[in-house]
Amino acid sequence: MITNKDLKMCNEQIFSYSAAYQVPFFGREDAIEEMQELNNNLKPAETLVISQPLGTGKTFLVNYMISSGKLDVPTGASFLTVRGITEEPESMEAFPGDTLVVDEADIKTPVKKLVKGLGMLAEYLEESSRKAILLGDYSLKNQNISGELKKTVSLLKFGDMDKVFLKGVLEERFKHFLDLKEFQIEEVMEEELLDYLAPGWMKSVNSFRGIFSLLQQVVANEKYVRYNGEKAFLTVEMVHDFLCNDDNLQLDTEQRKFFELFCEYMKEMYPKGSGITTGFKVEELYDLAKNGGINKNLQEFTEDILYPFATADLLVSTGVPEYEGKGSSFIRRPAPYVPSLRLLLSLM
Amino acid sequence: MEDKIVSYALLFSGSKRSDVKLLYRLIYQLMDSISQEEIVDMDEFSLLVEEAAGKRPVSVNYAKELLETAGCFVFDGKTWEYNQSLNLGNGTVAWEQFQELFEGEKNVRKTEGEMDVQKSAIILGIEWCVHMVQLAKEGGMEGLPAFLRCGKQDSLIGKKVAGTATSDALSLLCNGIDYIKECEIEPEVLASSFAFLVEQVLNCQHREEGWDKGGFFPLEDQPEADHPTVDATCLAIMALCDFYANRSALEEKLHVQVETESNEIEDAVLTGLDFLFRMQQPMGSYGIYRYEQEYPDGIHLDRECETGTAEPNENCTRMVLSAMGVSKGSGIFDARERFELYGTCSEVIQKSYSYLKNHLAEDNEISVWAPYFGTQVRNYPYADMVVSAARVCRSMIPVWWQCEEEREQIKKYYADFLAFWKQEGRNRSGGIGKYTFKTPGKEKYSVGTYTWQSYADMIAAFTVLQGYNLFGMALDKEEWNLLEEVVCETMELQHAHGHWNAPRSSNPFCAVTLAAIELLKEYRIAKGLE
Numbered sequence: 001m002i003t004n005k006d007l008k009m010c011n012e013q014i015f016s017y018s019a020a021y022q023v024p025f026f027g028r029e030d031a032i033e034e035m036q037e038l039n040n041n042l043k044p045a046e047t048l049v050i051s052q053p054l055g056t057g058k059t060f061l062v063n064y065m066i067s068s069g070k071l072d073v074p075t076g077a078s079f080l081t082v083r084g085i086t087e088e089p090e091s092m093e094a095f096p097g098d099t100l101v102v103d104e105a106d107i108k109t110p111v112k113k114l115v116k117g118l119g120m121l122a123e124y125l126e127e128s129s130r131k132a133i134l135l136g137d138y139s140l141k142n143q144n145i146s147g148e149l150k151k152t153v154s155l156l157k158f159g160d161m162d163k164v165f166l167k168g169v170l171e172e173r174f175k176h177f178l179d180l181k182e183f184q185i186e187e188v189m190e191e192e193l194l195d196y197l198a199p200g201w202m203k204s205v206n207s208f209r210g211i212f213s214l215l216q217q218v219v220a221n222e223k224y225v226r227y228n229g230e231k232a233f234l235t236v237e238m239v240h241d242f243l244c245n246d247d248n249l250q251l252d253t254e255q256r257k258f259f260e261l262f263c264e265y266m267k268e269m270y271p272k273g274s275g276i277t278t279g280f281k282v283e284e285l286y287d288l289a290k291n292g293g294i295n296k297n298l299q300e301f302t303e304d305i306l307y308p309f310a311t312a313d314l315l316v317s318t319g320v321p322e323y324e325g326k327g328s329s330f331i332r333r334p335a336p337y338v339p340s341l342r343l344l345l346s347l348m
Numbered sequence: 349m350e351d352k353i354v355s356y357a358l359l360f361s362g363s364k365r366s367d368v369k370l371l372y373r374l375i376y377q378l379m380d381s382i383s384q385e386e387i388v389d390m391d392e393f394s395l396l397v398e399e400a401a402g403k404r405p406v407s408v409n410y411a412k413e414l415l416e417t418a419g420c421f422v423f424d425g426k427t428w429e430y431n432q433s434l435n436l437g438n439g440t441v442a443w444e445q446f447q448e449l450f451e452g453e454k455n456v457r458k459t460e461g462e463m464d465v466q467k468s469a470i471i472l473g474i475e476w477c478v479h480m481v482q483l484a485k486e487g488g489m490e491g492l493p494a495f496l497r498c499g500k501q502d503s504l505i506g507k508k509v510a511g512t513a514t515s516d517a518l519s520l521l522c523n524g525i526d527y528i529k530e531c532e533i534e535p536e537v538l539a540s541s542f543a544f545l546v547e548q549v550l551n552c553q554h555r556e557e558g559w560d561k562g563g564f565f566p567l568e569d570q571p572e573a574d575h576p577t578v579d580a581t582c583l584a585i586m587a588l589c590d591f592y593a594n595r596s597a598l599e600e601k602l603h604v605q606v607e608t609e610s611n612e613i614e615d616a617v618l619t620g621l622d623f624l625f626r627m628q629q630p631m632g633s634y635g636i637y638r639y640e641q642e643y644p645d646g647i648h649l650d651r652e653c654e655t656g657t658a659e660p661n662e663n664c665t666r667m668v669l670s671a672m673g674v675s676k677g678s679g680i681f682d683a684r685e686r687f688e689l690y691g692t693c694s695e696v697i698q699k700s701y702s703y704l705k706n707h708l709a710e711d712n713e714i715s716v717w718a719p720y721f722g723t724q725v726r727n728y729p730y731a732d733m734v735v736s737a738a739r740v741c742r743s744m745i746p747v748w749w750q751c752e753e754e755r756e757q758i759k760k761y762y763a764d765f766l767a768f769w770k771q772e773g774r775n776r777s778g779g780i781g782k783y784t785f786k787t788p789g790k791e792k793y794s795v796g797t798y799t800w801q802s803y804a805d806m807i808a809a810f811t812v813l814q815g816y817n818l819f820g821m822a823l824d825k826e827e828w829n830l831l832e833e834v835v836c837e838t839m840e841l842q843h844a845h846g847h848w849n850a851p852r853s854s855n856p857f858c859a860v861t862l863a864a865i866e867l868l869k870e871y872r873i874a875k876g877l878e
Contacts, residue, residue: 006507009487009503009504009505009506009507010505010506010507011505012495012497012505012506013495013505013506020495020853020855021495022571066796067794067795067796067797068795068796069795075784075786075795075796075797078782094726094727108395110389110391110392110395111391112389112391177506177507177508178507179507179508220499246403248402248403248404249403249404249405250366250404251405255405303407303408303409304407304409304410305405305407307407307408308401308405308406308407309405311398311401311405311406312401312403312404312405312406313403314405329390329391330391330394332394
């Protein structure tokens with residue numbers, strides 16, 4: 001039996017979403033196979049691109065492939081970053097082996113450095129005839145950002161975050177950190193909670209970071225999981241209660257109004273999120289806001305409510321970050337939007 | 349203090365707590381960026397807002413208004429700049445004065461009876477360590493885990509034990525006896541902590557007959573290691589020797605009595621040394637481990653062997669040097685009348701030192717040690733070089749005592765290291781050095797690697813101070829300033845709970861806590877306070 005104490009002691013490890021702990025690798029067989037093939041066939045100056053949302057396990061996958069000898073990249077070398085390339089261009093030359101690995105080509109990098117860094121990478125690859133593996137988010141799908149990289153191949157079979165995958169990952173982690181030979185996730189987690197954490201309509205944008213940071217916070221909270229010898233069991237109600245009592249939200253008046261409108265709308269039209277397909281456009285959400293009495297123009301609504309909601313992980317952007325070129329704004333989290341796990345679980 | 353409070357009141361004039369908190373974070377982020385000479389345009393600013401706002405949905409416009417109302421920073425249409433006309437009621441506030449407003453606890457520490465600040469920090473660190481040991485003991489663990497959690501009350505992460513964390517904790521306590529006297533710890537608690545750590549370190553040893561006999565496992569520090577490793581064995585031997593050598597002092601000064609029999613510790617150290625003797629590579633170096641198959645005739649490396657081969661690395665080689673020296677000085681050889689071991693250890697020291705002497709990297713007439721005995725300094729990040737070279741230098745103590753004829757050379761190594769460390773233009777401040785290694789799996793070395801991270805300056809400063817304390821290494825004003833700066837930075841890194849964290853992490857870490865305390869102790873010796 002896994003107790004609350006066991007769970008609390010291993011909380012950060014089991015629900016780790018960074019490189020801080022050595023977590024067991026699970027799944028992604030198709031991605032591994034495709035990556036090996038693409039990498040083996042990479043031509044000089046070509047780049048293998050992995051463009052997936054933040055926190056979905058790109059860096060973890062590449063690290064695993066290198067450490068298990070599935071990618072011909074010397075072990076132990078720290079990955080380059082796009083920002084780092086702009087600050088220390090000589091780091092590209094110093095990177096060992098034939099193939100550079102460049103990470104963080106994403107919205108966490110200032111757009112000027114993103115564009116400049118990718119340009120510098122492209123130039124260096126042409127000059128040196130070396131190759132690269134480039135990890136980033138959907139920013140890489142914007143030609144105004146990544147256009148300098150002319151010779152690219154993309155990983156297509158990265159794999160989505162579905163319930164089966166999430167279960168497998170969790171089971172491996174529980175077995176590893178708690179030294180268990182046999183384990184089923186249903187022993188510590190309500191089936192319905194798993195349904196909420198990995199809904200089908202969210203599988204292409206759902207992230208380990210989103211799921212595990214939430215579970216870590218719930219488990220760390222004494223109100224929900226006490227440090228005792230009782231059987232550990234996480235439920236939807238627990239997570240719902242945690243989110244409803246989360247002091248960090250702190251919405252202003254108009255934001256609170258829209259939040260309530262949106263929640264009502266979701267409950268009515270998409271209970272538990274079922275039926276959501278492509279996500280909501282700005283205009284749809286604006287109509288909802290206007291009809292609900294929110295008195296802002298479209299730009300104000302977008303800047304004061306929508307974008308902050310996306311940044312605060314109430315909405316998840318499924319669009320490609322927008323950038324028209326030098327001098328224009330970088331819209332990191334554009335529409336369409338789907339509700340985040342955080343919002344969905346607070347709705348029930 | 350009064351002036352400061354008034355300044356804060358004028359700056360943070362919001363009515364909502366959440367806005368004041370947000371403003372504080374924005375100011376801090378912006379100040380940090382500008383002081384590092386970064387250009388903060390609106391795109392960069394939006395990232396700062398994200399960071400400062402956390403889970404609160406804050407629009408960039410709102411954050412901009414908040415900052416502009418505070419008046420300390422202005423946006424000129426392109427970038428954010430400090431408002432040189434800022435007036436907080438007492439004339440304009442210069443940029444340096446503004447930064448000082450946010451230095452907070454740093455200033456409090458600095459003025460808190462200057463010299464004794466380091467002593468207080470050491471005591472706090474030791475108290476924290478004992479507290480963690482007690483938690484592990486009460487939690488039924490067989491040692492300390494690799495990771496610890498800092499919260500309202502610090503706690504352990506995970507249920508698996510890390511061999512080196514346990515050894516580090518024992519070393520930390522053994523070397524802090526004079527400070528432990530001033531800790532507010534009951535003798536029974538101390539005794540149980542020492543007993544627990546000694547027992548658990550001993551439990552990490554491989555006892556079965558065979559090639560691995562005597563070696564110590566790293567356990568969770570290297571989860572894939574199926575064999576004892578050189579580094580874990582060295583740390584365990586040094587910790588056990590530290591305990592053995594200080595046992596009487598523990599009893600006399602602290603009334604700490606540990607039941608573990610001396611001969612049990614002696615056995616462990618002696619068999620541990622046997623393991624290290626077997627692990628030495630023919631030319632005198634050490635890798636993380638040595639499979640029997642690597643050198644089938646004991647002399648020639650079979651590069652094609654199925655286990656893979658361990659590259660000689662400077663970290664393991666220097667650790668063995670230190671372990672040999674500490675073992676010789678522990679009194680164990682005399683107690684067991686194993687006098688021949690003095691000679692054996694001396695031979696290992698001689699051979700390892702010989703290897704080190706012949707495998708340096710050159711950089712503008714400076715000779716230092718590079719990771720894995722590389723020959724080109726420019727192939728490595730500066731911080732990695734500093735950590736490698738500093739660690740090897742500090743392990744020269746046994747050579748200093750054994751080979752008097754090498755003393756001038758050793759002084760030169762220290763001088764070269766100092767010259768390398770303090771080179772202008774190097775990105776010195778806050779550097780984190782990495783040591784990367786493979787681990788011995790059941791059948792062969794791992795393909796993947798492990799990385800230990802360290803604060804390069806902390807390790808470097810210790811080495812330089814050690815040179816000063818050992819042989820009066822000459823230090824000019826600039827070099828003393830550098831050392832003072834690093835000691836100050838080290839103090840600032842200490843958490844209020846007493847621990848130091850792993851680099852780039854909010855997790856307490858025994859190895860870093862030990863390194864920090866070692867540095868502070870060495871500093872106090874240099875200042876004549878110990």
